[in-house]
Amino acid sequence: MSRQLSVIGTGVIGNGWIARALARGWDVVAFDPAPEAPARTRAFVDNAWPSLERLGLAEGASPARLTFVDSLEAAVAGADLIQENVPERLALKREILAALDTAAEAEVIIGSSTSGFKPSDLQQDCAKAPGRVIVAHPFNPVYLLPLVELVGGEATASEQTERARGLYQALEMRPLVVRREIEGHIADRLMEALWREALHLVNDGVATTEEVDAAVVYGCGLRWSLMGTFLTFHLAGGDAGMRHMLEQFGPALKLPWTKLEAPELTEELIDKVVEGCEYQAAGRPVSELDRRRDDFLVELLDLVQKYWPEAEGLEGRI
Ligand SMILES: NC(=O)c1ccc[n+]([C@@H]2O[C@H](COP(=O)([O-])OP(=O)(O)OC[C@H]3O[C@@H](n4cnc5c(N)ncnc54)[C@H](O)[C@@H]3O)[C@@H](O)[C@H]2O)c1
Incomplete structure (x- = not known):
């Protein structure tokens, strides 16, 4: 039925x-x-x-x-x-x-x-x-x-x-x-943190929108689609895994790399971000970009299934 x-x-x-x-x-x-x-x-x-x-x-x-x-x-x-x-x-x-x-x-x-x-x-x-x-x-x-x-x-x-x-x-x-209710749940908390830092990088003139996107697309984003942030960093520790990774890079967590508070959305920042995205879109309408992204995602979903078939359920251990 x-x-x-x-x-x-x-x-x-x-x-x-x-x-x-x-x-x-x-x-x-x-x-x-x-x-x-x-x-x-x-x-x-x-x-x-x-x-x-x-x-x-x-x-x-x-x-x-x-x-x-x-x-x-x-x-x-x-x-x-x-x-x-x-x-x-x-x-x-x-x-x-x-x-x-x-x-x-x-x-x-x-x-x-x-x-x-x-x-x-x-x-x-x-x-x-x-x-x-x-x-x-x-x-x-x-x-x-x-x-x-x-x-x-x-x-x-x-x-x-x-x-x-x-x-x-x-x-x-x-x-x-999600085990406990919090604003932004899990994934939006993560995405929002990255998004704030991306806006700071553009606002501070460190990078264009295109350059920030390139850092994600050709770097961390590729690995994130198979393994999340934890397992990815487990591999970054070499054979000793996460424990070595934390020993080596743990101190950097205390350095002021990230601001985490959002920048003020000034007219200037809005213009920079909008113009950056329009340059990247190069006149292609959103519906065309949607189709390109969809074709990519369909293949990517197959790849995730192929390379991580055991990740069937999302229920983790306590
Ligand atoms: N856009 C995203 O990426 C995204 C992702 C996940 C969740 N969400 C959430 O999904 C929800 C919708 O977001 P969106 O991006 O689709 O917004 P949207 O602005 O594209 O769509 C909202 C729709 O609601 C309609 N609407 C307004 N008043 C209404 C009413 N009284 N009764 C019925 N429909 C009414 C509007 O006509 C419009 O079509 C939000 O809660 C948002 O947080 C958005």
Whole structure:
């Protein structure tokens, strides 16, 4: 029996969820108040579909199984899973999640794509079944990147997180259940740290946006796609592994290499960063860059599977 994903908010991330669920053979019902939303989503799915075909579609998968409706209440009727993707503003998220909680059957999981908010803050105004409102944080492009961080709030029972895990696995994702709620979860904390330092390097005139990107693409980024920061540094210690690495490079951690506090986003810095990215894009529209990135990611996912086949589950040891 086919399942239904209800998608609330169809911007970059909502559309990514839609493309993923359609490719897995789910029905999708979507709601977004923007008049251009349905046409924008259909163009988005068309752009993503060739990569999804290469990855392999589920039986019966079709872009035709998407329906747009004109209210949030209509969107959640019959849902197996609800995914909220409205703009990252706490008051708006709370309002929408409270309305979804009222409208949806009490046992249906409501995942929020929020990049930074804690689930307990999102559950605040939900009167009916607050525990089923959890963070389910994906990564762009959602239809190709497998990771989803699942974070339960104060009202969430472990049974609800477990049920959520099963649903996201059915969407062929790799759920990472975050043990404790913190702003920014796990991955955004890491990405934000790198992003702040990158902005400082541009702001201080040390490097252009292109040079910072080259440092990632031809250096650390290549290894990160197979091994994360810990295992990568374990190898950097030679045969003695992480212990030697920490002895050798540990003292540098105390040197003031990194600033960690974000630079002021002055007009000058914004212009530098925007002009840098436009130079790098060289007139290619984002949709063209999306397709190039997608082709690359499809092959990269195969490579990760080939070279690290034993990394099946994400559940680590305590
Ligand atoms: N962009 C990313 O890389 C990224 C990655 C992971 C998570 N997220 C999270 O996903 C969420 C959405 O981000 P985005 O980048 O897709 O934003 P976006 O601005 O591209 O899309 C937001 C969409 O929400 C719609 N919307 C506004 N009010 C609404 C309402 N009342 N009901 C329904 N829809 C409404 C807008 O019309 C728009 O289509 C945010 O919480 C963000 O933190 C973003």
